[in-house]
Amino acid sequence: MITASAFYDVFTAMVPLYVAMFLAYGSVKWWRIFTTDQCSVINRFVAIFAIPFLSLQIISSINPYQMNLKFILADTLQKLLILFVLVLWGSFSSWGSLDWVITLFSISTLPNTLIIGIPLLRAMYGVEINGLLVQIVVLQGLVWYTLLLFLFELKAKIEMGPQIPVSMGSQVGSDVSPVHAQSSVVSCKGDLEGDGEMHSKEIEDEEAPSKDSEDEGEATCSSVKMIHLFFLVLSKVIKNPNTYASVLGLVWGLIACRWNIHMPKIVQNSISILADAGLGMAMFSLGLFMASQNKIIACGKRRATLAMVVRFLLGPAVMAACSLAVGLRGKLLHVAIVQAALSQAITPFVYAKEYNVYPDILSTMVVFGMLVSLPITLAYYVLLGI
Numbered sequence: 001m002i003t004a005s006a007f008y009d010v011f012t013a014m015v016p017l018y019v020a021m022f023l024a025y026g027s028v029k030w031w032r033i034f035t036t037d038q039c040s041v042i043n044r045f046v047a048i049f050a051i052p053f054l055s056l057q058i059i060s061s062i063n064p065y066q067m068n069l070k071f072i073l074a075d076t077l078q079k080l081l082i083l084f085v086l087v088l089w090g091s092f093s094s095w096g097s098l099d100w101v102i103t104l105f106s107i108s109t110l111p112n113t114l115i116i117g118i119p120l121l122r123a124m125y126g127v128e129i130n131g132l133l134v135q136i137v138v139l140q141g142l143v144w145y146t147l148l149l150f151l152f153e154l155k156a157k158i159e160m161g162p163q164i165p166v167s168m169g170s171q172v173g174s175d176v177s178p179v180h181a182q183s184s185v186v187s188c189k190g191d192l193e194g195d196g197e198m199h200s201k202e203i204e205d206e207e208a209p210s211k212d213s214e215d216e217g218e219a220t221c222s223s224v225k226m227i228h229l230f231f232l233v234l235s236k237v238i239k240n241p242n243t244y245a246s247v248l249g250l251v252w253g254l255i256a257c258r259w260n261i262h263m264p265k266i267v268q269n270s271i272s273i274l275a276d277a278g279l280g281m282a283m284f285s286l287g288l289f290m291a292s293q294n295k296i297i298a299c300g301k302r303r304a305t306l307a308m309v310v311r312f313l314l315g316p317a318v319m320a321a322c323s324l325a326v327g328l329r330g331k332l333l334h335v336a337i338v339q340a341a342l343s344q345a346i347t348p349f350v351y352a353k354e355y356n357v358y359p360d361i362l363s364t365m366v367v368f369g370m371l372v373s374l375p376i377t378l379a380y381y382v383l384l385g386i
Helices: 004-029 035-058 071-094 098-109 113-127 127-158 165-186 202-237 241-259 264-293 303-328 330-340 346-357 359-385
Strands: none
Touching: 004 264, 004 359, 035 241, 035 264, 035 346, 071 098, 071 113, 071 127, 071 303, 071 330, 098 127, 098 303, 098 346, 098 359, 113 127, 113 241, 113 330, 127 202, 127 241, 127 330, 127 346, 202 241, 202 346, 264 346, 264 359, 303 330, 303 359, 330 359, 346 359
């Protein structure tokens, strides 16, 4: 049973975040301290410095050799299944788009395990589940936030309409042109009839292969464009500071746990001084964004309701199915479902604001999701315990 001290631990983690958010909100809405350009700079700082250092701090603390494979597999299956369905919906539905795929994927699969999840679930299921939740946090920073960045960069490049270099196009053209030239030479064979006109069946017969060659050329050009786009996006993701931080944290975790060495104190403190600012600055950026909107529920009631259903019903339901499929039972099953019903993670909002992909929906989910997630997770806890 959850004690009063456990509730106090949860609120101890939540309240400071709202303090940072309301200070930022008042700084713009009432006191006019920050301009629009200054708000953008603050969000840029959070995305480039604060979040990567926070990811580095968390990922470097994990022991990669002691992962619960079934728990990780269930979490991975949930995210991949939801992403697969969203991609199909975005590709074949008139309502779908890459923006919505990114937003719904963020809402349904990326909970705030670090701030809300660890103190809340520790109170529910005991201290021993801390390691499981840290594994989820590490995978979010290492894999899923990197994938999210890839999708954001893909969306940005598609909107820019990247052009294939002329040399690529000329190569494609040169590959096709000899076919046309050869077919033209062969097609000149014909018979002269009495009226002095040339009639050739070869000319008619060669028209269809010529069209096929043109189609093949267009398909080749399209494939080259897609490959070029993929590598453009991949290069942007690789250059992102969060990618460097995630890989560096994993490498250090592997080395430290393999040879039982500790990070030098001076390096640890250098990381902590910026990592400790990560969550607070992310909430501060959220408050700045809220102050720039005309309404508290920036995305509107209909979209907010849809997002709440996706966050607190769809995500946990898919997690339950995937957990059962991989063989999770008992306490592990309960932990997997309840952590999937936590409030929205803050980092996806930072990226949504940076790339301007429905930041109003993500901000609403972070702010109001924290308020409603506590009674919702308690309801899941009670129902699963029956």
